Amino acid sequence: MNVPHSDALVFFGATGDLAHKKIFPSLQxxxxxxxxxxxxxxxAKAGWNLDQLRARARDGLxxxxxxxxxxxxxxxxxxxxxxxATTKTPATFQSIRKELGSAQRPAHYLAIPPxxxxxxxxxxxxxxxxxxxxxxxxxxFGHDLASAQAL
Numbered sequence: 001m002n003v004p005h006s007d008a009l010v011f012f013g014a015t016g017d018l019a020h021k022k023i024f025p026s027l028q029x030x031x032x033x034x035x036x037x038x039x040x041x042x043x044a045k046a047g048w049n050l051d052q053l054r055a056r057a058r059d060g061l062x063x064x065x066x067x068x069x070x071x072x073x074x075x076x077x078x079x080x081x082x083x084x085a086t087t088k089t090p091a092t093f094q095s096i097r098k099e100l101g102s103a104q105r106p107a108h109y110l111a112i113p114p115x116x117x118x119x120x121x122x123x124x125x126x127x128x129x130x131x132x133x134x135x136x137x138x139x140x141f142g143h144d145l146a147s148a149q150a151l
Contacts, residue, residue, distance in 0.1 A: 006134060007038050008103035010096055012120060013111035014042030014053060018138060020060040023111060028061055041081045041099050043092070050081075088119065093127035105132045112138075 013019055019042075030036035042053055081099050083092065100106055108124060110117055117137060124130050 004105055005038075006105050006107035008041065008100055008106040009036075009038055009109065010041045010043060010100070010106055010129075011109040011111060012043045012116075013138075015044035015048050015056060016111055018111045020056055021064045023109075024057040024060040025065045028057075039081065039099075039101075039103070041083060041096060043083045043096065090123065090126065093123040093129060096124070097127045097129050100129065105134070107134045107136060109136045110138060 011019070011023060014023075027036060027040065044053070083095050083099065106129065108120075108129070110120060112120065114137070121130070121135055124133070124135075
């Protein structure tokens with residue numbers, strides 16, 4: 001089966017510990033290898049701006065691996081847009097839809113508490129962000145099979 005690649009990455013939890021320690025170094029490694037050629041949209045709690053996100057990413061790279069590359073190469077479309085808002089407002093998800101532009105197969109990476117998974121996916125669907133999309137949940141979640149299935 002030939003599954004098409006995602007054409008954008010939206011990751012929720014852009015200011016969180018997981019992004020700081022793991023996601024930013026991983027994205028940087030993908031950029032360096034030429035494997036990140038899609039737009040990246042970071043979504044985080046209100047109160048952060050793109051400069052603060054860049055400082056957080058730089059700190060994560062310095063502490064947890066990788067070297068800071070302030071600008072992706074011209075061959076990479078891996079630009080980063082930062083959206084700060086609450087996951088409870090439809091406006092956040094309309095902003096995501098706008099930033100996705102012509103993307104038809106976005107990957108939504110949920111590096112957020114499991115209690116928010118359902119709400120985020122529901123809001124993504126309402127904003128027409130799920131057609132052709134993938135949703136990736138950061139694991140582990142739940143404390144056993146039954147609680148994981150309930151989530």
